[in-house]
């Protein structure tokens with residue numbers, strides 16, 4: 001179908017109707033007056049139609065739904081080679097370079113026959129010395145992606161919410177992936193990444209021979225070094241610098257909350273485990289927090305706001321960080337839980353004003369949370385067998401181990417961390433590779 005510029009369509013129509021006008025008096029509102037003259041084009045199930053424009057935005061009808069796009073947003077997001085460096089893919093102008101009164105040159109606004117919105121802009125960017133008129137193109141796909149927060153989240157492969165679990169339902173899920181599959185196949189690593197995204201944990205079996213915990217981490221991303229080392233040994237030692245390096249029971253906790261950015265994934269590889277005791281157990285803290293949101297909103301609110309200080313002060317180190325127990329993703333549509341902070345062994349004395357009533361309200365809420373996570377029906381307990389490696393989401397899954405008898409045998413785990421960024425990066429790349437994206441709306 002031959003597509004003519006909207007301006008020309010309008011011109012022809014008006015001429016046909018023998019209406020006289022001065023070219024420069026063309027008002028943007030004219031487009032609004034008669035939508036019937038603006039054609040709808042079909043391409044990949046997207047119907048793109050121009051509805052109206054004014055000084056600040058354009059209204060486009062995408063598959064029947066009206067969507068407004070601000071001119072500044074569109075100009076700022078231009079994907080052309082002058083605006084995005086074709087090699088580095090970096091943006092070449094600042095958002096602050098966009099003039100507040102930017103808008104299209106009216107006569108050039110049209111929808112091309114490949115279902116692309118074309119805009120010639122009425123002025124250059126601020127401080128830009130050019131006389132050429134800038135042309136931007138927006139595909140219908142691109143416009144649809146940026147038509148709603150939901151579509152944006154989907155296109156970022158970020159719309160798969162956590163699946164909350166308790167002991168009963170997590171036992172129905174096969175959380176095991178073979179080491180060879182994990183290291184050498186796309187399907188293996190992808191299964192592991194999906195388990196981490198859905199449930200927060202996965203077990204890699206048969207990690208032996210030349211394979212080390214570092215190899216497993218590097219399959220996802222760079223190792224996160226800490227003062228415990230590149231990787232670290234969890235075994236009972238004298239004069240331990242951490243309670244983990246003893247045979248004592250270690251209650252539910254998360255690691256390194258005294259860091260500004262605690263590592264997001266923790267790997268624990270079992271090299272030896274034939275002691276009496278020493279079982280590991282895990283809890284989905286998101287489920288406990290969600291339970292409070294439903295059943296005790298006041299407690300939930302208190303845990304979202306009350307500050308707890310975590311610290312590590314030992315062996316000439318002094319780490320210190322204050323955070324709330326529940327942290328929401330405030331940019332998400334459903335106000336979902338982003339992460340939890342819970343690590344009793346590393347709590348410092350409270351630094352808040354504990355003379356205020358909020359303190360005791362918080363303690364009540366904290367106890368409710370504690371009761372939920374300590375409820376055995378919420379705990380997955382198992383013995384991490386020799387040659388198994390557990391990977392878990394350190395901002396969601398609480399981990400713990402039972403006391404063991406260090407004289408009854410050997411228990412040696414090797415631990416290593418990587419950051420959540422690396423995990424999310426791999427998850428997006430493999431979701432894209434497997435085309436695992438939910439349908440876009442519109």
Ligand SMILES: [Zn+2]
Nearest residue numbers: 078080082083
């Ligand atoms: Zn551009």
